[in-house]
Amino acid sequence: MDNFRKYIVEFIGTFFLVFAIGMIAMLPGNGVITAIAIGLVLMVMVYAGGFISGGHYNPAVSLAAALRGALPAQDFVPYVVSQVLGAVGAVLLIGLLTDIPEMTICTYSMTQILIGEFLFTFLLCFVVLATTTSRETEGNSYYGLAIGSALTIGAFIAGGVICYGAFNPAVAIGLWMLKLSCMWLTIITILANIFGAIAAAYIYRYVTGINKYYD
Secondary structure, eight states: OOOHHHHHHHHHHHHHHHHHHHHHHSSSSOOOHHHHHHHHHHHHHHHHHHHHHOOOOOOHHHHHHHHHHHHOOOHEEEHHHHHHHHHHHHHHHHHSSOOOOOOSOOOHHHHHHHHHHHHHHHHHHHHHHHHHEEEEEEGGGOHHHHHHHHHHHHHHHHHHHTTTOOOHHHHHHHHTTTTSSSSHHHHHHHHHHHHHHHHHHHHHHHHOOOSSSSS
């Protein structure tokens, strides 16, 4: 039952994150406001659910946490399923509220996607591990702000410039469902997110000398 509560929180958090990103993408406005709004949504949801599920809302973050030892292996797949279902639910609601474009956008090159999505997924996952899974930062009050800010930084620097700015496979799937990304670049985005998460987990373990949760 406790685990199911975590999955519900992951669903809710991912739903609101993807809903916000999708609505902003469908109704574009000022780029600065867009990046800040997306970071604020993540920050709010991390604070709201972090004490229950860890506030991942991102399969890449869950992967990094599992490799770090901060997420039990048996929870990884349910977390990812909850996150993807949250993304799908958000897209379905967006479809009821707005007109999904007819044409699929296939804007960036594979190199741009790989570099942009890898770098800022790495940053996001590294910040999550550093602020939420270390004894040195245990009980801090800034973890949500730090995590939301990491996403904002990625959105400012890379999102809409060299990549879609997903930094999250669930978001990438949502953007594809909204026809804001083509399938092959969505696959590249997800692969870059996975590689960024793996790199963050193992580099974090190396630089801290930590292999298990709170060791």
